[in-house]
Amino acid sequence: MFWTTLTALFSLFSRLYPRGRIEHEPLRLQFELRHQHAVSPDAHIVFADIPQVPTSAFTKGYEATYSIATKRLSAFRPPSFPAHEAARIRSMRHAQSTDLPWYEDDIIGPDVEDRETLLELAKMTNNAYVTPDDAAWYALEDDWHDRYPFGWEPDADGIRGYVFATPDNGTVVLSIKGTSTAIWGSGGPTGKKDKLNDNLLFSCCCARIDWTWTMVCGCYRGGWKCDQTCLGQALAEEGLFYPIGTNLYANLTYMYPKANIWITGHSLGGALASLLGVTFGVPVVAFESPGERLAATRLHLPSPPSTHHVTHVYHTADPIAMGTCNGILSSCALGGYAMETKCHLGKSIVYDTVSNLSWAVDVRKHGIVSVIDDVLSRPWQASSDAGREVPVAEPEVDCMTCYWTDMVCDKECFSWEFGEFPPELVDHVE
Numbered sequence: 532m533f534w535t536t537l538t539a540l541f542s543l544f545s546r547l548y549p550r551g552r553i554e555h556e557p558l559r560l561q562f563e564l565r566h567q568h569a570v571s572p573d574a575h576i577v578f579a580d581i582p583q584v585p586t587s588a589f590t591k592g593y594e595a596t597y598s599i600a601t602k603r604l605s606a607f608r609p610p611s612f613p614a615h616e617a618a619r620i621r622s623m624r625h626a627q628s629t630d631l632p633w634y635e636d637d638i639i640g641p642d643v644e645d646r647e648t649l650l651e652l653a654k655m656t657n658n659a660y661v662t663p664d665d666a667a668w669y670a671l672e673d674d675w676h677d678r679y680p681f682g683w684e685p686d687a688d689g690i691r692g693y694v695f696a697t698p699d700n701g702t703v704v705l706s707i708k709g710t711s712t713a714i715w716g717s718g719g720p721t722g723k724k725d726k727l728n729d730n731l732l733f734s735c736c737c738a739r740i741d742w743t744w745t746m747v748c749g750c751y752r753g754g755w756k757c758d759q760t761c762l763g764q765a766l767a768e769e770g771l772f773y774p775i776g777t778n779l780y781a782n783l784t785y786m787y788p789k790a791n792i793w794i795t796g797h798s799l800g801g802a803l804a805s806l807l808g809v810t811f812g813v814p815v816v817a818f819e820s821p822g823e824r825l826a827a828t829r830l831h832l833p834s835p836p837s838t839h840h841v842t843h844v845y846h847t848a849d850p851i852a853m854g855t856c857n858g859i860l861s862s863c864a865l866g867g868y869a870m871e872t873k874c875h876l877g878k879s880i881v882y883d884t885v886s887n888l889s890w891a892v893d894v895r896k897h898g899i900v901s902v903i904d905d906v907l908s909r910p911w912q913a914s915s916d917a918g919r920e921v922p923v924a925e926p927e928v929d930c931m932t933c934y935w936t937d938m939v940c941d942k943e944c945f946s947w948e949f950g951e952f953p954p955e956l957v958d959h960v961e
């Protein structure tokens with residue numbers, strides 16, 4: 532049975548990829564699960580090879596091969612990662628911008644106007660939450676209405692997910708797990724680090740909401756003052772997700788030197804995918820990501836001439852992606868998450884589930900399963916009516932955040948003053 536499937540798949544690949552052909556025209560790619568990656572507590576990246584097409588939980592409804600339509604696109608890449616890192620640090624430490632000689636590369640990316648392609652990528656991000664042999668998946672799906680259907684037992688406490696590759700290693704997809712689990716439950720072993728990263732990446736100032744909150748970095752300087760340099764350093768500290776992600780990416784290019792690499796992720800994983808995508812100039816599809824534009828600014832990521840190779844996909848009933856899960860009584864804050872950002876990099880495909888499916892805004896709709904089962908699995912009427920498969924991807928120009936506490940909309944974190952506030956010059960820090 533297994534070999535029959537494999538043989539069938541192989542003949543399909545041979546048809547699509549005649550031997551020796553290097554230039555592929557945009558067409559459908561098929562992916563196989565190749566490695567799972569996890570980061571051990573000492574931030575050493577571990578790739579575990581998946582010995583064969585996984586069975587059991589992994590294949591139930593979420594099959595182990597993924598078919599994706601491609602299209603040509605261009606992305607800007609830094610001359611090298613060390614050059615990028617040097618420019619980033621120069622900007623952060625000395626407020627000097629470097630004219631990084633980005634080069635434009637013509638690459639094959641996922642066709643984000645194709646609904647099934649988005650669906651397949653979403654499934655890859657979903658599977659980043661479970662291990663291929665994890666039976667918990669079924670149990671969770673059964674009580675979907677009672678509690679949030681994520682929860683698994685990883686043995687590592689950091690960034691986690693899978694690597695998928697085409698049989699010829701021509702295209703490799705890195706799929707990164709997000710946080711969602713932790714909002715309603717303990718979140719398993721990764722919950723704590725996920726939460727720390729969420730609060731660092733998506734809060735205005737170290738998750739300083741009021742005096743009852745434990746801040747996640749030491750950049751708060753009393754009143755509404757926050758030290759900018761301190762924030763940049765806090766986000767790039769070793770052991771946090773951005774630097775681990777760049778390390779992971781480097782590792783992947785080492786393993787697959789000729790591959791086209793794409794990155795995908797859900798929630799925090801999507802935000803991370805985007806930050807890595809604008810760093811390395813690779814196609815990204817991020818699902819239900821909180822606003823990561825501010826984090827990119829704080830990390831002093833050199834900005835490429837265009838970030839249009841990054842596509843966000845989210846819907847209007849998800850308060851996390853919409854940037855409305857803020858205010859001390861929001862479900863995010865009650866869970867200990869200071870989700871205060873809203874604006875995304877690149878382009879966004881926004882499904883108006885509030886208008887078109889009459890969904891109420893609910894943090895439970897943030898889950899990738901809602902997106903897979905209820906949004907992407909069937910034709911989207913509002914788009915079909917316009918002769919398209921998916922909503923138009925558009926950059927978020929004039930992006931504003933609405934803070935529930937003040938009932939006002941303004942630029943992100945507008946009530947804060949960010950600047951150089953060295954701790955020794957500040958008399959009283961609460």
Ligand SMILES: *[C@@H]1O[C@H](CO)[C@@H](O)[C@H](O)[C@H]1NC(C)=O
Nearest residue numbers: 565566696698699700786787
């Ligand atoms: C693809 O890459 C893997 C390493 O991850 C290697 O073992 C395999 O031989 C490669 N396959 C091809 C067709 O190059």
Ligand SMILES: *[C@@H]1O[C@H](CO)[C@@H](O)[C@H](O)[C@H]1NC(C)=O
Nearest residue numbers: 575576577578781782783785
């Ligand atoms: C990638 O990770 C593997 C497994 O931890 C390690 O053996 C290898 O040296 C790493 N490669 C790079 C370039 O870091």
Ligand SMILES: *[C@@H]1O[C@H](CO)[C@@H](O)[C@H](O)[C@H]1NC(C)=O
Nearest residue numbers: 883886887888912913914916
């Ligand atoms: C979807 O919602 C939009 C408003 O966002 C509306 O203009 C459109 O008619 C709706 N389409 C369907 C099919 O409900």
